[in-house]
Each structure stands twice: as structure tokens, then as C-alpha cells.
Amino acid sequence: xxxxxxxxxxxxxxxxxxxxxxxxxxxxxxxxxxxxxxxxxxxxxxxxxxxxxxxxxxxxxxxxxxxxxxxxxxxxxxxxxxxxxxxxxxxxxxxxxxxxxxxxxxxxxxxxxxxxxxxxxxxxxxxxxxxxxxxxxxxxxxxxxxxxxxxxxxxxxxxxxxxxxxxxxxxxxxxxxxxxxxxxxxxxxxxxxxxxxxxxxxxxxxxxxxxxxxxxxxxxxxxxxxxxxxxxxxxxxxxxxxxxxxxxxxxxxxxxxxxxxxxxxxxxxxxxxxxxxxxxxxxxxxxxxxxxxxxxxxxxxxxxxxxxxxxxxxxxxxxxxxxxxxxxxxxxxxxxxxxxxxxxxxxxx
Amino acid sequence: xxxxxxxxxxxxxxxxxxxxxxxxxxxxxxxxxxxxxxxxxxxxxxxxxxxxxxxxxxxxxxxxxxxxxxxxxxxxxxxxxxxxxxxxxxxxxxxxxxxxxxxxxxxxxxxxxxxxxxxxxxxxxxxxxxxxxxxxxxxxxxxxxxxxxxxxxxxxxxxxxxxxxxxxxxxxxxxxxxxxxxxxxxxxxxxxxxxxxxxxxxxxxxxxxxxxxxxxxxxxxxxxxxxxxxxxxxxxxxxxxxxxxxxxxxxxxxxxxxxxxxxxxxxxxxxxxxxxxxxxxxxxxxxxxxxxxxxxxxxxxxxxxxxxxxxxxxxxxxxxxxxxxxxxxxxxxxxxxxxxxxxxxxxxxxxxxxxxxxxxxxxxxxxxxxxxxxxxxxxxxxxxxxxxxxxxxxxxxxxxxxxxxxxxxxxxxxxxxxxxxxxxxxxxxxxxxxxxxxxxxxxxxxxxxxxxxxxxxxxxxxxxxxxxxxxxxxxxxxxxxxxxxxxxxxxxxxxxxxxxxxxxxxxxxxxxxxxxxxxxxxxxxxxxxxxxxxxxxxxxxxxxxxxxxxxxxxxxxx
Numbered sequence: 001x002x003x004x005x006x007x008x009x010x011x012x013x014x015x016x017x018x019x020x021x022x023x024x025x026x027x028x029x030x031x032x033x034x035x036x037x038x039x040x041x042x043x044x045x046x047x048x049x050x051x052x053x054x055x056x057x058x059x060x061x062x063x064x065x066x067x068x069x070x071x072x073x074x075x076x077x078x079x080x081x082x083x084x085x086x087x088x089x090x091x092x093x094x095x096x097x098x099x100x101x102x103x104x105x106x107x108x109x110x111x112x113x114x115x116x117x118x119x120x121x122x123x124x125x126x127x128x129x130x131x132x133x134x135x136x137x138x139x140x141x142x143x144x145x146x147x148x149x150x151x152x153x154x155x156x157x158x159x160x161x162x163x164x165x166x167x168x169x170x171x172x173x174x175x176x177x178x179x180x181x182x183x184x185x186x187x188x189x190x191x192x193x194x195x196x197x198x199x200x201x202x203x204x205x206x207x208x209x210x211x212x213x214x215x216x217x218x219x220x221x222x223x224x225x226x227x228x229x230x231x232x233x234x235x236x237x238x239x240x241x242x243x244x245x246x247x248x249x250x251x252x253x254x255x256x257x258x259x260x261x262x263x264x265x266x267x268x269x270x271x272x273x274x275x276x277x278x279x280x281x282x283x284x285x286x287x288x289x290x291x292x293x294x295x296x297x298x299x300x301x302x303x304x305x306x307x308x309x310x311x312x313x314x315x316x317x318x319x320x321x322x323x324x325x326x327x328x329x330x331x332x333x334x335x336x337x338x339x340x341x342x343x344x345x346x347x348x349x
Numbered sequence: 350x351x352x353x354x355x356x357x358x359x360x361x362x363x364x365x366x367x368x369x370x371x372x373x374x375x376x377x378x379x380x381x382x383x384x385x386x387x388x389x390x391x392x393x394x395x396x397x398x399x400x401x402x403x404x405x406x407x408x409x410x411x412x413x414x415x416x417x418x419x420x421x422x423x424x425x426x427x428x429x430x431x432x433x434x435x436x437x438x439x440x441x442x443x444x445x446x447x448x449x450x451x452x453x454x455x456x457x458x459x460x461x462x463x464x465x466x467x468x469x470x471x472x473x474x475x476x477x478x479x480x481x482x483x484x485x486x487x488x489x490x491x492x493x494x495x496x497x498x499x500x501x502x503x504x505x506x507x508x509x510x511x512x513x514x515x516x517x518x519x520x521x522x523x524x525x526x527x528x529x530x531x532x533x534x535x536x537x538x539x540x541x542x543x544x545x546x547x548x549x550x551x552x553x554x555x556x557x558x559x560x561x562x563x564x565x566x567x568x569x570x571x572x573x574x575x576x577x578x579x580x581x582x583x584x585x586x587x588x589x590x591x592x593x594x595x596x597x598x599x600x601x602x603x604x605x606x607x608x609x610x611x612x613x614x615x616x617x618x619x620x621x622x623x624x625x626x627x628x629x630x631x632x633x634x635x636x637x638x639x640x641x642x643x644x645x646x647x648x649x650x651x652x653x654x655x656x657x658x659x660x661x662x663x664x665x666x667x668x669x670x671x672x673x674x675x676x677x678x679x680x681x682x683x684x685x686x687x688x689x690x691x692x693x694x695x696x697x698x699x700x701x702x703x704x705x706x707x708x709x710x711x712x713x714x715x716x717x718x719x720x721x722x723x724x725x726x727x728x729x730x731x732x733x734x735x736x737x738x739x740x741x742x743x744x745x746x747x748x749x750x751x752x753x754x755x756x757x758x759x760x761x762x763x764x765x766x767x768x769x770x771x772x773x774x775x776x777x778x779x780x781x782x783x784x785x786x787x788x789x790x791x792x793x794x795x796x797x798x799x800x801x802x803x804x805x806x807x808x809x810x811x812x813x814x815x816x817x818x819x820x821x822x823x824x825x826x827x828x829x830x831x832x833x834x835x836x837x838x839x840x841x842x843x844x845x846x847x848x849x850x851x852x853x854x855x856x857x858x859x860x861x862x863x864x865x866x867x868x869x870x871x872x873x874x875x876x877x878x879x880x881x882x883x884x885x886x887x888x889x890x891x892x893x894x895x896x897x898x899x900x901x902x903x904x905x906x907x
Contacts, residue, residue: 027771029852032861032864032865032868033865033868035694035695035696036694036695037692037693037694037695038693038694038695039693041695054695055771055852055853056852056853057852057853061593061594062593064596065592065593065596065756066755066756066759066852068596069386069756069759069760070759070760070763070770073763073764075759075770075771075852089596165590165594166574166589166590166594203578204575204578205574205575205578206461206574206575207868208461208867208868209461209464209575211870212461212465212867212875213461213464213465213468218870218872218875219674219675219676219871219872219875220670220674220675220676220872220875220876222465222468222469222472222474222475223468224473224474230870234870237869237870237871237874238870238871238872240871241869241870241871241872241873241874242675242871242872242873243675243682243686243872243873244677297692298692298694300869300870336595337595337597340594340595348580349407
């Protein structure tokens with residue numbers, strides 16, 4: 001370890017000596033989950049001569065709020081980690097400078113939300129129901145195949161979800177119900193939620209409590225809820241982080257149509273950066289195959305670059321929904337508060 | 350001669366003003382900045398946020414619930430801690446300092462970890478329900494505390510017990526038993542002895558502890574959110590929802606102001622009460638002794654048993670789980686995994702690194718808080734009238750929502766010479782804001798009890814101000830000072846408050862490592878989070894014992 005650090009210091013010294021005339025530093029502000037393999041980043045830094053610094057500002061919501069409050073005098077050069085549920089708030093505050101990366105040609109159109117390229121999609125993940133495989137097998141209960149099933153008395157007391165007012169997967173699940181049942185008609189999303197409450201749904205404040213404390217499928221849990229709102233990438237994580245590695249995955253996701261919500265994470269260059277050109281290089285790096293292939297195992301999300309290959313555990317255990325719910329960020333921003341208020345009124349008060 | 354005295358007075362006065370300056374720059378300036386942006390976004394004062402609060406039945410209910418649960422939590426905590434404080438002040442028994450040290454550990458634990466421990470113990474499928482169901486052949490779980498007010502109150506007592514215990518017992522230990530003996534001779538027995546003599550003597554400490562516990566539970570966040578669940582909300586929870594989730598700064602600022610205003614009034618009342626209470630007690634240290642009579646013994650061992658049940662079972666459950674999660678029997682692999690960077694991630698921090706990061710932030714915060722807190726306490730003992738208004742001001746950081754203050758830092762400290770937004774310095778500084786009130790409250794009751802005539806006598810005899818401090822003040826306030834230092838250290842180790850909303854470079858502290866591990870699915874992540882929590886407890890327990898030792902080292906046997 002010491003030798004490694006020492007060699008790292010020497011390498012850094014050599015490189016800083018080589019480009020002593022012009023050390024370029026790009027600060028990435030990110031949410032707490034921003035993670036990558038050190039070697040991948042080191043290779044980029046060595047090749048480009050750009051030093052990367054990372055500042056973590058809490059979760060995605062805190063990241064966006066702090067950036068909105070510091071608009072014009074940003075905390076860094078590049079923001080990583082704003083997602084489609086918070087995107088409009090960031091775009092409305094004019095935080096970003098447009099940049100169209102040449103690597104976008106490898107990215108599916110559906111991920112490119114902003115025509116002006118103020119933000120660039122980097123990765124995506126699907127918020128899906130996860131279930132405890134053992135429970136459904138031993139109880140001989142069919143796994144729910146639609147959201148409407150969850151209101152069935154057969155599934156009474158089985159589901160744990162998160163409060164959409166405080167949790168990002170919770171909000172995603174609320175929006176899935178909005179998309180699935182609509183806001184008008186005989187049976188709206190709020191009617192569905194009334195039925196869920198009648199069916200004894202458990203509401204947690206955050207993902208950690210729902211998944212680790214209430215969900216029965218997570219390793220080591222004393223929870224008694226075999227259904228939980230989590231991510232499509234959680235089942236591979238249960239395998240990868242198990243020790244010893246189990247033969248079959250203890251949990252799985254439900255990926256039926258209109259049961260999952262697609263979250264896309266973007267990066268953008270912050271207005272106020274000192275080195276626009278370097279910031280653009282960093283955006284290209286985030287879209288490069290090297291970084292994109294690093295994304296699944298470090299952050300448990302999927303790469304948007306079609307050329308990036310998925311790791312084996314993802315191919316085997318992660319199901320990707322064919323028709324997830326995708327909502328327009330502007331629509332989300334216009335209605336987020338209304339939906340949460342209405343939900344709070346119906347479910348909590 | 351007169352001029353020299355004047356200069357000395359000026360020096361003294363300006364030293365005492367340092368904490369005030371600190372508070373002005375790092376608390377009031379950011380706070381007023383965020384309020385200005387929130388309440389007057391276009392330069393025009395907009396008070397619609399307040400109108401919304403006042404007219405909303407929901408916010409009224411939230412306010413009353415917040416006050417009610419805090420009052421109940423305070424009453425229970427003090428009620429439970431009082432007998433224990435007496436035992437700790439008066440009796441010597443084996444394992445005393447270890448017991449005291451362990452009792453403070455809940456303070457540093459992340460709420461979600463405590464929630465998991467509670468669930469493992471008293472949840473529907475927890476150990477206790479299992480035992481009861483087997484014992485009485487029940488087909489339902491007899492203890493149903495999930496998401497009840499009772500669980501919130503239990504958790505609040507669990508968290509705050511040691512705060513009350515330490516503050517009251519440290520003060521009690523400096524109260525001479527002579528008064529008691531005299532009262533006994535005069536025929537006071539039973540409840541009269543307790544009510545009129547013993548409790549009256551420690552009233553300043555009880556009041557001080559009550560105020561801290563009340564503020565703490567008033568602004569309770571994680572406990573209410575996670576253990577209480579969504580049907581309960583305190584003002585703090587609402588502020589967080591409005592500011593962090595909805596970026597509804599107006600409502601958040603209005604709520605913050607209500608919370609701060611309420612606390613300010615409460616503190617004013619408290620300050621008055623405390624001043625009336627100052628008696629010229631001949632403070633002197635009592636040497637604790639071993640319990641002799643059966644009554645004494647049952648009191649001492651009853652206290653130990655109670656603490657073991659309330660405080661230690663959840664902690665032990667946690668430690669056991671860190672060795673057994675995953676269902677493969679006893680294993681130390683989660684501890685081993687903590688020091689392995691399986692995937693070469695940049696977020697990885699080996700335990701020693703996380704421990705040393707946490708310890709350096711905590712040491713810095715403790716030192717700054719002790720110095721500033723001590724200066725504040727001296728300033729507040731001055732008889733000048735203005736201190737009546739100052740005292741409550743120093744408590745306000747405790748009553749201020751972390752998210753409000755965090756946002757304040759972002760917009761206020763953004764230009765040189767105070768461009769601290771992204772500086773690691775901001776972490777100990779924000780910890781100090783929260784930790785300082787603990788030092789002030791722990792030291793002040795003892796400091797007020799020192800009769801000025803003793804100091805004057807010493808000065809007349811030629812003692813320098815430093816000698817007076819060392820020989821007269823320090824022995825009497827040292828216990829309180831240690832209590833303050835312990836909690837300042839604890840605040841920083843557990844990362845309460847504002848620091849959650851502060852930018853962080855790549856050097857995670859222990860709580861941050863725990864949060865990150867708990868943010869991902871998988872047995873090894875969960876196991877490592879529990880292992881890191883156990884290490885956090887171990888590091889803190891050792892540190893508490895060392896801090897206690899400092900007192901004996903510093904002043905010898907008093």
C-alpha cells in the first residue's frame with residue numbers, strides 16, 4: 001500500500017512537472033453516490049493533463065438545490081448526477097452552458113432530453129418493485145404482474161414503499177402510479193393509493209429503511225415485507241455483495257410494462273467555469289467507453305453509451321424493463337408538488 | 350496604575366467578545382442571508398409564507414405535536430436519569446466509568462442503525478417478541494410498538510439519557526452533603542429530604558439538562574422520521590421537506606423562524622429562572638463511596654440493571670449483528686472487508702483512515718468549542734444586563750435546522766475573504782456551532798456557584814488572574830467542563846446537524862462511510878455498515894474514558 005501511494009505521488013509529481021506551465025483542474029460537484037474506479041480516472045488525468053477534484057454535496061436533491069442557490073458563482077465546473085426528476089429545476093435556474101459531445105452519436109435518442117444539450121445523459125436506472133423470491137415460492141403465491149395486483153387482498157401487508165416527499169425512488173414510484181392510472185377518470189392514481197393504504201402498505205422515509213429494515217428479501221433483514229420499491233439493479237447487487245455468492249439470486253425485480261420508472265442521470269457544464277475546454281473534455285470522458293463500463297459495478301446503474309458492455313452479473317441478474325414509464329422533466333417539475341401534496345393528503349392525513 | 354487596570358480590562362473584554370464574533374460570522378450572517386433570500390427574493394419583503402403557516406391546521410398540529418412530544422420526552426428522560434445521577438454522584442462501584450462511557454454511545458450512532466437495532470429487539474419479528482410468543486404460546490406478537498409515539502419517546506430517552514445523567518451528576522458531585530446532614534439532624538426524612546434539600550440543590554443542573562434535552566427532542570429529525578414514521582412530523586421534519594425536497598424557501602424560512610423564535614423565548618424564560626436560582630452554595634467536592642446498606646446497594650444495582658436494559662441491549666444487539674449478519678454463523682469477515690478495496694473505488698476509505706479523519710475533525714471541534722464555550726460562560730456570568738439577552742443567542746444554533754444553516758453557508762460564505770463553502774474548515778466550524786451550547790450549559794451552573802468573594806480574596810493575596818483560574822475556578826468547573834467536552838466530541842463524531850449539508854472532499858468520516866454502505870443493497874454492504882458502527886462505538890468509548898482521565902491529570906485529586 002505504501003509503495004503504491006509512493007509511486008502514485010511520484011507519478012503525480014512527474015506529470016505535474018511535465019505540465020508545470022499549465023495545470024488544469026476541473027472540479028466535479030456530485031451527489032454522495034458518485035463513485036468510480038480510481039485507475040479509470042487516473043488514466044484520464046494522465047492522458048489529458050487535467051486534474052479532477054470531486055466535491056460531494058449530499059443526495060441529488062441537495063446537489064441541485066445548492067447549485068441553484070450558488071448560480072453564477074458555482075461550487076465547481078461540472079455537475080454530475082442531476083436526474084430527470086430534478087432536471088427542470090436546474091434548467092430553469094440557467095445553471096449550464098450548452099455542449100454537444102461527439103460521443104452522443106452512441107447514445108439512444110430517448111436519453112437525450114434537452115435539445116439544447118445543456119445537459120448530457122450519462123447513465124440510467126429503473127425504479128422497479130423487488131420481491132423476496134423465497135417468500136413467494138414458499139407461500140405458493142404468484143408474483144404480482146401489474147401495479148393493480150398490489151391492491152389485491154392476496155397481497156395485504158406485503159409491500160413497503162418510500163415517502164415520495166423525502167425519497168427519490170418513492171417519488172419515482174408515485175409517478176409510475178400517476179402514469180399507470182392517470183389523474184382523471186373512474187379510477188385515478190389516488191384511488192389506487194387509497195386501496196394500497198387499505199391493503200396495509202408500509203411507508204418508509206427513505207430507501208435504506210425500506211430496503212434494509214422492512215424488506216424481507218435483503219440479506220440479514222428482520223423485515224417482514226416481501227415486496228419493496230427499489231431498483232432493477234438491486235438483485236445483481238444482492239448477488240455481487242453476498243459472501244459466499246449464492247447459486248440463485250435471493251431477490252428479483254418485476255419489470256412488467258408500466259411498473260417501472262426510468263431515472264436518467266445527467267452531467268452539465270456549470271456557467272461560471274474557468275476552463276470551458278477542459279470541462280468539455282470531462283463530459284467526453286464521462287461518456288467514454290472506459291468510464292461507461294465502470295458505471296454498473298460502482299454505482300449500480302446502466303451506461304447510456306451503447307458501445308459499453310455490461311458486466312456478467314448484470315447480464316445474468318438484472319432485468320431491463322421493455323416499457324418503463326418515462327415522463328417529460330417539464331411535466332414532472334410542473335406537477336411534482338401537486339402530486340406529493342395530494343398523495344400526502346390521501347395517504348398520511 | 351489606573352491605566353494598567355484599564356488596559357487589562359480592555360484585553361479581558363475583547364477576549365470575551367471572541368465567541369460573540371464567531372457566532373456573528375458563522376451563524377447569524379449565514380442565517381440572515383438565507384432568510385433575506387427566502388423572504389425577500391426580489392428585494393420586496395414577502396410574508397405570504399407566514400400567512401400560509403398561520404392559516405394551516407396542519408402546521409398548527411405539527412407545532413403542537415412538536416412541543417408535546419418534546420415536553421414528554423424531556424420529562425421521561427429527566428425522571429429516569431435523576432436517580433441514576435444521584436447514584437453516580439454519591440457512590441463508587443466497579444465499572445462506573447465504563448458504564449458512564451458506554452451510556453453516551455447512542456449519541457454518535459446514525460438513527461437508521463439504531464432503528465435496525467430496535468427492530469431486531471422489539472420489532473414484530475424481534476428477539477423479545479419471539480421469546481414472549483414461545484413462552485406463552487402466542488400466535489401474535491404481543492409488543493406492537495412499530496410507528497407509535499411510545500417508540501419515539503423510548504428512542505428519545507435512549508439518546509438523551511446520558512446527557513441528563515452526566516450534566517446532573519457532575520453538578521451533584523460538587524454539592525456539599527453538609528446541608529443534607531444538617532437537614533437530617535433537623536428532622537428532614539424521606540420525600541422532604543429529597544424534595545427540599547437534595548433536588549433543590551441540583552435544580553440549576555436539572556434545569557440546564559432539561560433545556561438541552563427539550564431542544565434536542567424539539568428539533569428531533571431522524572428518530573421521528575424513521576422510528577415514528579410518516580404520521581408524525583416535527584417542525585424540523587417539515588423544514589427539511591420544504592427546503593430540501595421542494596426548494597420552497599419561503600415556507601422553510603417561515604418555519605425556521607417560528608422554531609428559532611419559540612426557542613429564543615423559551616431560553617429567555619430559562620435564563621431568568623436560572624438567575625433567580627443562584628444560591629451562594631459552598632460548593633465542594635464530595636468523594637463518592639461504596640454503597641453499604643441493603644437500601645443503598647439495591648439503589649445502585651437497580652440503576653445498573655435499568656441502564657443495561659434501556660441502553661445496552663440495543664447496542665449489544667448491534668454488535669452481535671455485525672458478526673452474524675448473512676446467516677452464516679459467527680464471522681469477522683465484515684471487519685476484514687472494511688479494509689479491502691474490492692473494486693478499486695475512489696470512495697473506499699480503510700477503517701484507520703476513516704477513524705483518523707473523524708478523530709481529527711472531532712479533536713479540532715472539541716478544542717474550539719471548549720475554548721469558545723468557556724469564554725462564553727465567563728462572559729455570561731458577568732452581571733451586566735445585556736448578558737440576559739446574550740445567553741439565549743448562544744443556544745440558537747442548536748435550535749436551527751441543519752438544512753437552513755447549510756443553505757445559509759452556501760450563499761453567505763461565497764466570497765473572499767470568507768470563501769469557505771468548499772473548505773474542509775467548514776466542517777469543524779459547523780460542528781463547533783452545535784457543540785458550544787453543550788460546553789456553556791455544562792460549565793455555567795458550576796461557574797455561577799463560585800462565590801465572587803473567594804476570587805477577590807485570592808486576588809488581594811496577590812494571585813494572578815491565571816492562578817485564580819487554575820486554583821479556584823478550574824477545580825470547581827472541571828467536571829462540567831469535561832461533560833461539555835465529551836458532548837462536543839460526540840456531536841462531532843456523530844456528525845449532527847449542519848455538516849450533512851456541507852461539501853465534502855474525498856476523505857470520508859466514519860458516519861459518512863456508514864451512510865454510503867447503507868446506500869447500496871447487499872449483505873456485505875450491510876454487514877460492513879454494522880461493523881463500522883461497532884468500530885465507531887469502540888473509538889468513542891475509548892475516547893470518552895481518555896477525556897475523563899484528562900480531568901484527573903489536569904488538576905490532581907480534588
